[in-house]
Amino acid sequence: MNFASDNIVGASAPVLEALARANGGAMAAYGGDEITKRVKARFSEIFERDVSVFFVTTGTAANALALASAVPPWGLCVCHRESHIIDDECGAPEFFMHGAKLAGLPGVAAKLDAQAVAAYLQGLPKAVKQMPPKALSISQATECGTLYRLDEIAALGRVCREHGLSFHMDGARFTNALVSLGCTPAEMTWKQGVDILSFGATKNGCLMAEAIVVFDSALAEGLDYRCKRAGQIVSKGRLIAAQFEGYFAGDHWYANARHANGLAQRLAAGLAALPGIRLAWPTEANEVFPILPKAVDQALRAAGVLYHPWTDLSLPATERVGADETLVRFVVSFATEEAQVDKVLDIAKSALGRQAAE
Incomplete structure (x- = not known):
């Protein structure tokens, strides 16, 4: 993924x-x-x-x-x-x-x-x-x-x-x-x-x-x-x-962009609904920038999910990334599948469940 x-x-x-x-x-x-x-x-x-x-x-x-x-x-x-x-x-x-x-x-x-x-x-x-x-x-x-x-x-x-x-x-x-x-x-x-x-x-x-x-x-x-x-x-x-x-x-170019944007919204909404996860900025195109607990970041990476860490330079003055958190970027493409997005959400949810049980 x-x-x-x-x-x-x-x-x-x-x-x-x-x-x-x-x-x-x-x-x-x-x-x-x-x-x-x-x-x-x-x-x-x-x-x-x-x-x-x-x-x-x-x-x-x-x-x-x-x-x-x-x-x-x-x-x-x-x-x-x-x-x-x-x-x-x-x-x-x-x-x-x-x-x-x-x-x-x-x-x-x-x-x-x-x-x-x-x-x-x-x-x-x-x-x-x-x-x-x-x-x-x-x-x-x-x-x-x-x-x-x-x-x-x-x-x-x-x-x-x-x-x-x-x-x-x-x-x-x-x-x-x-x-x-x-x-x-x-x-x-x-x-x-x-x-x-x-x-x-x-x-x-x-x-x-x-x-x-x-x-x-x-x-x-x-x-x-x-x-x-x-x-x-x-x-x-x-x-x-x-x-x-x-x-x-x-209008193939529009269809591709709508697909990517739609799945980015699905990913953003799914992550933001999980406890301890919030979005650094609104998801307005095909990129999602969540602030994740490090336990979720580690679980996603262990499962083979690829994405990049991101800088906090442009965060609002009221927002900070905590010592036990990390800001990352997910990019959704025209070829991304819904099942891939849902798998990321499942991994994140499971990681948070394990963390809560510890």
């Missing part, structure tokens, strides 16, 4: 079938094929406006190249201090921004507050010694599995406009957030002021397919060259585009 990540499962059947169909015959290379053209047009339909789309193979590439288009080497990108771009990408954003810096701000549940961001920006020195802020990046869903509501995104978008910043969204779990909020892709992005999006699909059913979706046309200039220099323009580009074709067909 592996709840370590939604990256641990393979691609979904519709994606693989679309990939197999695209594999036959000869087609133009480097994105000149008809599949790539169709899928790029589909992105514009999905976002209800013309968008520029650049396909890449990893989320790190999407984030790093998107931010490089928005932040010059002397600039600053503001993000949460636990964001993926600052914690988990081995300096790739700074590398591709050619020395620009990331400034990580605190925030409960890994979310940035618009007033706090505005106060930080207003407090920055204006002298040439200080790198000027050029972009704001948020994760949707966040590293704590929480979501920015539409009004919260809009408030951050206004801060960006007022201070001349580009607004980037890291959407590694974009569809999980989308179905949870019950809104459209347009409503969660450009209609709230987002300028550029890292559109994730690998975690939700694709083999390796991510996209940089650009709403501000000025940020699209030069991205082809940035992608080429980063080794992200794939010669058989149709095999990336085809994954998106299978992903979007019949």
Whole structure:
């Protein structure tokens, strides 16, 4: 039972079938094929406006190249201090921004507050010694599995406009957030002021397919060259585009996310109902962050359940992890089965029963 990540499962059947169909015959290379053209047009339909789309193979590439288009080497990108771009990408954003810096701000549940961001920006020195802020990046869903509501995104978008910043969204779990909020892709992005999006699909059913979706046309200039220099323009580009074709067909991407989110809710509710277990943050997408008694953690690990420990940096001020507790993360994927979730709950319940009897 592996709840370590939604990256641990393979691609979904519709994606693989679309990939197999695209594999036959000869087609133009480097994105000149008809599949790539169709899928790029589909992105514009999905976002209800013309968008520029650049396909890449990893989320790190999407984030790093998107931010490089928005932040010059002397600039600053503001993000949460636990964001993926600052914690988990081995300096790739700074590398591709050619020395620009990331400034990580605190925030409960890994979310940035618009007033706090505005106060930080207003407090920055204006002298040439200080790198000027050029972009704001948020994760949707966040590293704590929480979501920015539409009004919260809009408030951050206004801060960006007022201070001349580009607004980037890291959407590694974009569809999980989308179905949870019950809104459209347009409503969660450009209609709230987002300028550029890292559109994730690998975690939700694709083999390796991510996209940089650009709403501000000025940020699209030069991205082809940035992608080429980063080794992200794939010669058989149709095999990336085809994954998106299978992903979007019949709203498969929504179905996958609904499945993962639903089982995450089942796991969260089941754990929270057990004595001595509580959730660090609300379960709003496909990640669950329980604070477990160490006896439960040990029982789960002894049974072969895989998941990761997690940091308490973004806990509310009123919450603490006790000496006999541990904060962990479970990630539910589109391929997770209900029986696997129920098995985790059974193990936890049994461990608590044994503990009570001692």
